[in-house]
Amino acid sequence: MDNLLATHFAHLFIRDPIVVFNEDLKELDLTKADHFENLQSTNWQHMRFKPPPPGSDIGWRVEFRPMEIQITDFENAAFSIFIVLITRAILSFNLNFYMPITRVSENMETAHIRDAVSSQKFWFRKNPFSGHKSNGSRTGTTTPAEQFSRPPTPTGPVEDEYEQMSINEVINGQSATDGGFPGLIPLVESYLNSMNVDVETRCDIATYLDLIRKRANGTYWTAAKWIREFVKTHPEYKKDSVVSDEITYDLVKQVERITEMEGRDGVGREMLGRR
Secondary structure, X not given: OOHHHHHHHHHHHHOOOOOOOHHHHHOOOOOOOHHHHHHHHOOOOOOEEEOOOOOOOOOXXXXXXXXXXXXXXXXXXXXXXXXXXXXXXXXXXXXXXXXXXXXXXXXXXXXXXXXXXXHOEEEEEOOOOOOOOOOOOOOOXXXXXXXXOOOOOOOOOHHHHEEEEEHHHHHHOOOHHHOOOOOHHXXXXXXXXXXXXXXXXXXXXXXXXXXXXXXXXXXXOOHHHHHHHHXXXXXXXXXXXXXXXXXXXXXXXXXXXXXXXXXXXXXXXXXXXXX
């Protein structure tokens, strides 16, 4: 490992592992990585590199981690499916989202600001298809993303490869006329266009992407904002940062009503998401 990667892994050892298996303490098998994986898997940083398992031809992997639990099943399904589709688009189009991990850490700090999704900007790579041209589509159709593949080595100053963007720009894209970032949802849709997806499945996916699109552009509130507004407007709230048992009870009962109504043509998610 180089110094930067070694430093990242060294930070794992500032915590004790949550789980240690008794049988692994009796005999240390240097051909296995059980001890390290216990420490690695129970140390929840915002970025996780997964080294190749011993004796396997699996390479290095990066794990998507910052997934907040949502209030309704539909929302959880939407974000889960969106993440899977992003991974498929990355692999299919050989996209490059490399960025200095210091900027990733800075993004995490920014994300803790109240209503950051609407009010803040985050570091993100400007051109995910930068590099040489590939040999074309494996599916027989050509999309803009398929015309490029990841460069073998960085070219030019690394600071030129990323900039600050709003969440709306990251998810829905910047102005195409200015050659801006295309957006994660357009990249996913480009991937879906290159696949043989049946109409019914594509319609289902479209409803999921619509939720994420409108969360990003501010049409729909995030769950965090909805909860804050519920507490702020509750008749028992004294504007003293104290959430009483009565407010908590009413909040939980409202969440219960939303989840029950969601099964009725998606009414619940409209209640939760719309301004």
